[in-house]
Amino acid sequence: EVQLVESGGGLVQPGRSLRLSCAASGFTFDDYAMHWVRQAPGKGLEWVSGISWNSGSIGYADSVKGRFTISRDNAKNSLYLQMNSLRAEDTALYYCAKTPSSSWYRDWFDPWGQGTLVTVSS
Amino acid sequence: QSVLTQPPSASGTPGQRVTISCSGSSSNIGSNTVNWYQQLPGTAPKLLIYSNNQRPSGVPDRFSGSKSGTSASLAISGLQSEDEADYYCAAWDDSLNGQWVFGGGTKLTVL
Numbered sequence: 001e002v003q004l005v006e007s008g009g010g011l012v013q014p015g016r017s018l019r020l021s022c023a024a025s026g027f028t029f030d031d032y033a034m035h036w037v038r039q040a041p042g043k044g045l046e047w048v049s050g051i052s053w054n055s056g057s058i059g060y061a062d063s064v065k066g067r068f069t070i071s072r073d074n075a076k077n078s079l080y081l082q083m084n085s086l087r088a089e090d091t092a093l094y095y096c097a098k099t100p101s102s103s104w105y106r107d108w109f110d111p112w113g114q115g116t117l118v119t120v121s122s
Numbered sequence: 123q124s125v126l127t128q129p130p131s132a133s134g135t136p137g138q139r140v141t142i143s144c145s146g147s148s149s150n151i152g153s154n155t156v157n158w159y160q161q162l163p164g165t166a167p168k169l170l171i172y173s174n175n176q177r178p179s180g181v182p183d184r185f186s187g188s189k190s191g192t193s194a195s196l197a198i199s200g201l202q203s204e205d206e207a208d209y210y211c212a213a214w215d216d217s218l219n220g221q222w223v224f225g226g227g228t229k230l231t232v233l
Binding site: 035037044045046047050059061062095105106107108109110111112113114115 | 124157159161166167168169172173178208210212214218219220221222223224225226227
């Protein structure tokens with residue numbers, strides 16, 4: 001069974017940094033592209049970033065470009081999101097999601113993890 | 123303001139058929155496939171429809187998707203109480219170096 005477990009969320013002050021992790025199991029991690037998608041409290045879904053199977057292709061939403069960095073460690077079956085210069089509007093539940101192919105710019109997100117909550121507040 | 127436009131709410135009675143629309147543009151729905159996600163209260167989103175009209179294994183055939191031009195629709199027939207959830211459409215957008223875009227979501231209430 002495919003499992004995605006996010007961690008690393010918490011309360012952080014504006015301007016500070018946080019690193020999220022997503023531990024993957026139940027599939028050959030290095031065959032598939034991965035994504036981060038977030039959901040602000042009471043709001044809709046927003047794609048954050050995607051990464052190809054070998055980290056050779058990466059994309060970001062305009063809202064996080066230059067501040068967030070996605071990465072993966074295929075040896076550890078893990079996906080990461082380094083979030084710098086955090087703002088109040090980055091407060092959200094952050095989900096990691098798998099794609100059915102090696103590219104992040106096609107297909108769909110399935111499955112999703114349960115999410116990790118990031119709260120940016122002073 | 124979401125790139126894809128969905129009605130904020132929809133409702134129906136058990137057994138009814140309801141549809142949820144998703145409107146986009148030539149750079150997203152007009153040139154790429156549409157996916158739909160269901161988010162039950164307090165849970166993570168789940169893939170409901172992919173590639174416009176394909177159902178993943180385990181999704182009842184009461185759920186169907188379609189696409190025409192720059193719009194897409196999700197139809198739910200034989201509405202059941204457990205269908206009460208938020209529904210989101212999503213598509214790849216070719217503009218601005220490419221990004222994934224979502225609709226704002228539609229909250230479906232089963233009366």
